[in-house]
Structure formats: C-alpha cells, structure tokens
Amino acid sequence: MLFALWSVLIGLLLILMALSATVLTRLPLSTAMMYLAVGVAVSPWWLGWIQVTPLSQPVLLERLTEVVVLVSLFAAGLKLGHGLKDRRWLLPLRLATVSMVITVGLIALVGWAWMDLSPGAAILLGAVIAPTDPVLASDVQVQRPTDQDQLRFALTGEGGLNDGTAFPFVMLGLGLLGLHELGEGAWRWWSVDLLWAVAAGLGIGAGLGIAVGRLVLFLRREHEEAVGLDDFLALGLIALAYGVAVLVHAYGFLAVFAAGVALRQLVQSQSPSPEESRAAVEQATALADKSLADTMAVDPKHAPEYMAQAVLGFNQQLERIGEVAVVVTIGALLWAVQWELAAAHWWFVPLLLLVIRPAAVGLGLVGTRTMPVRRRLIAWFGIRGVGSLYYLLYAINHGLPQDLAHQLAALTLAVVVTSILLHGISVTPLMMLYERRSGRRA
Numbered sequence: 001m002l003f004a005l006w007s008v009l010i011g012l013l014l015i016l017m018a019l020s021a022t023v024l025t026r027l028p029l030s031t032a033m034m035y036l037a038v039g040v041a042v043s044p045w046w047l048g049w050i051q052v053t054p055l056s057q058p059v060l061l062e063r064l065t066e067v068v069v070l071v072s073l074f075a076a077g078l079k080l081g082h083g084l085k086d087r088r089w090l091l092p093l094r095l096a097t098v099s100m101v102i103t104v105g106l107i108a109l110v111g112w113a114w115m116d117l118s119p120g121a122a123i124l125l126g127a128v129i130a131p132t133d134p135v136l137a138s139d140v141q142v143q144r145p146t147d148q149d150q151l152r153f154a155l156t157g158e159g160g161l162n163d164g165t166a167f168p169f170v171m172l173g174l175g176l177l178g179l180h181e182l183g184e185g186a187w188r189w190w191s192v193d194l195l196w197a198v199a200a201g202l203g204i205g206a207g208l209g210i211a212v213g214r215l216v217l218f219l220r221r222e223h224e225e226a227v228g229l230d231d232f233l234a235l236g237l238i239a240l241a242y243g244v245a246v247l248v249h250a251y252g253f254l255a256v257f258a259a260g261v262a263l264r265q266l267v268q269s270q271s272p273s274p275e276e277s278r279a280a281v282e283q284a285t286a287l288a289d290k291s292l293a294d295t296m297a298v299d300p301k302h303a304p305e306y307m308a309q310a311v312l313g314f315n316q317q318l319e320r321i322g323e324v325a326v327v328v329t330i331g332a333l334l335w336a337v338q339w340e341l342a343a344a345h346w347w348f349v350p351l352l353l354l355v356i357r358p359a360a361v362g363l364g365l366v367g368t369r370t371m372p373v374r375r376r377l378i379a380w381f382g383i384r385g386v387g388s389l390y391y392l393l394y395a396i397n398h399g400l401p402q403d404l405a406h407q408l409a410a411l412t413l414a415v416v417v418t419s420i421l422l423h424g425i426s427v428t429p430l431m432m433l434y435e436r437r438s439g440r441r442a
Helices: 002-026 031-042 058-079 087-114 119-129 150-165 167-176 184-223 230-247 252-270 274-287 290-298 303-336 339-343 348-364 372-380 386-397 402-441
Strands: none
Touching: 002 031, 002 303, 031 303, 031 402, 058 150, 058 230, 058 252, 058 303, 058 386, 087 119, 087 150, 087 348, 119 167, 119 386, 119 402, 150 167, 150 184, 150 252, 150 372, 167 184, 167 386, 184 230, 184 252, 184 290, 184 303, 230 252, 230 303, 252 303, 290 303, 303 386, 303 402, 339 402, 348 372, 348 402, 372 402, 386 402
16 A cells, blocks of 8 residues: 555656746745655654665665766756866856855864864865755756856866865764774875875766767768667766776766766767857757667767757656655655754754855955956855765765764754755746846846
C-alpha cells in the first residue's frame, strides 16, 4: 500500500513539473518551494511515510546529493558558451576564489567568536555554507549557451566553480578537528588538498571533455558511427571525469564542471558557423524527425552542435528529477533537526544573507566594472542548497562528533530552507525587473 501511495505522489510531482514549467515563471514561487512542502508532508510531522535523519542514513544521503550536484555541475559547464578568454569569466573566477575565501573566513570568525565553536568546527561551518548552489539556482543561471547576460553568466560560473573550491576548506576544518591528515605545518593540506586537488581536478576534467568530444566527433564525421544514445555519453563523461579525479585525490566536482566547459569550448571551435548550426539543430529537434536528426549527427558542419544540444537536453531533464528527489528529502529531514540549536543563533541566517554575502561579493569584485544593479543581484542571489547539504553529510561520514553534527545540521538546514523560501519568492519579480531594465538600456 505504501508503495502505491508513493507511486501516486511521484506521478503527481512529475505532472506538476510539466504543468508548472511556464506558469511559475510569472509567479513569485519556485518549484523547490513546492518540493520542500511535499517533503515536510511525508515526514513524521504529518503523514510519516519516511523517517530519515541526517545521522541515520548519512552515506545514502551523501551519495544522493553528490550525484545530483555532479549532474548539475556538468549542465552548468555546458551552458557557458563564452570562450575562456572572454572577460565574462573574470566575475565567476573572482566570486569562486576571493569571495569564497572571504565568506568562509567571515563565517568562521562568527562561529568562533559568537557560537563558541572551535577553530576547526568554525572553518568547517564556513566551508559547508559558503558555496552557492548550482541545482536550485537554475532560475538565475544561463538558460542557453547564446545567453549574453553578464549577471547570469557570473552566477552560473560561480555555482559551478565554488562547489569545488569549497572542498579545501572542508578538508582544513576536518583536519583541525583531527578527522583528516594535514601533515606537519599543514604541508599536506597546502600541497595535496589545495594545489594538487584543484589543479588536477580542472586539468583532468578539461582533458577528458576534449578527448571524449573529439573521439565522438571523429567517429561521426569520418565514419558515421557512434550515433544516438547521447544520454549515455553525458552520463559516461560525468562518471569518468569524477572517478578518475577522485582516484588521483583530485576534486571530482571541479573535474565534472571542467569537462562540461571543455566540451562546450570544443563544440564552438569545431563549428564553422555556430549560430547557423544551432538554428538548424533546434529546428530538426523541434520537428522530432529521427532520420533528420541522424543526418545532423554525422554532418561535418552540424555534428558538434547536435552533440552538445543532445547531451545538454538530457542532462537538464536529469537535473530536474534530481532536484525533486533532493528537495523532497530536505523537507523530510526537517522533523529530525534540533531546532533549538538553530534558534539559539537565530541571527546567523540574516547575518549571512544580508551582511556576509554582500560584503564578500563587494570585496571580491573590487576593481571590476560590474554595474551596481548587477553587484546587488549577485550579492542577493547567493543561493544555498544541495551543495551545502552534501558537504555536511561528507563531514558526518568522516567522523564528525554527534553533538557537533547536530549543531551544524541545524544551522545548515536553517540556511538552506530560508534560502529556498526567500530566493524562491524574490527570483521572479527581481529577474523580471532586471531584464526589463537591461532591455531598456540595450
């Protein structure tokens, strides 16, 4: 009976996804808000269909959040159609490095000075909460590779990069807590967890993205082989980039994001006329003509763009399904949170969203020519979500003491839920106003 009830619920959710895709773009609501409500409904707070806590199933929850973040990171990389020499890359790079370090530092200072956390726990809290989320930020991200908007590009690139650049600080926090080897004088952290893991992750992902893309295009153009099943190409490249990176102690998140970016750059370099190819492939996709699609897939002129669009289309569908699963899970976890721990530090969430994030963005973008309205929107849309939950579960699975785990879980979920609600309500009116003003300027 319970399986049948879950079947009905999942069916309704999927139908709701299909019907609300355009409706919610005009309302101050987000799909994540609805999924969160469903999660609360199936928890012991109401129906009691699922009874899970962050400490009862940490491995399963970590893997679920990890897979969803990986899929989202690959999709984010594929959307970024501007070349690496484009000045638009300056903003996400500054946000994912300078602003990330400042955010972690300010959160750690607050945790140590006013929450009585140890230095290791305070840094870990900063690393868990600092990264913005690539999964729940789809409404403010680049929608397609031709998007020229600097704001959307900055937020997409930041969400793709800082889910990896937060990892060194997670390892530093765990090391100071005695749960990870830092080496004498922290030499291992500097050399392995920071320099090697970041550089190798980016290099492995970029190399595999180019290699796999070149191989597929060669087989299609020269031999008319390897046609179809682009879904498996997307999953295979994600799994390959992540697995190789982790095996050599590099960051898999950065590798997967870099693989998506590299594949998009390869497509652009291999397309003699990208705009013409994109229009032709979109027309063929709209007609749903399989024979025409197969012809496009092996055409020397259109093959790169066809491959990219097919991979991105499947990845975005998978990302939406993953968002449903994880946000429902977040809602189902709320009953188990010791909310008195979060209530004792009720001021932390507004401090993070209204002071720490804007300060970190402002300092990170010093010297850039970013328009004031874009700075303010970048500062506001520092959306927290699945990435923060993943890092929390990663720390729990590495032996985080139970009392500290409960405290960090309460603070993390308070931030995530607040972000889902506030950003979900504000994203539609703010982005509509921004686009109208941008249109008038253009």
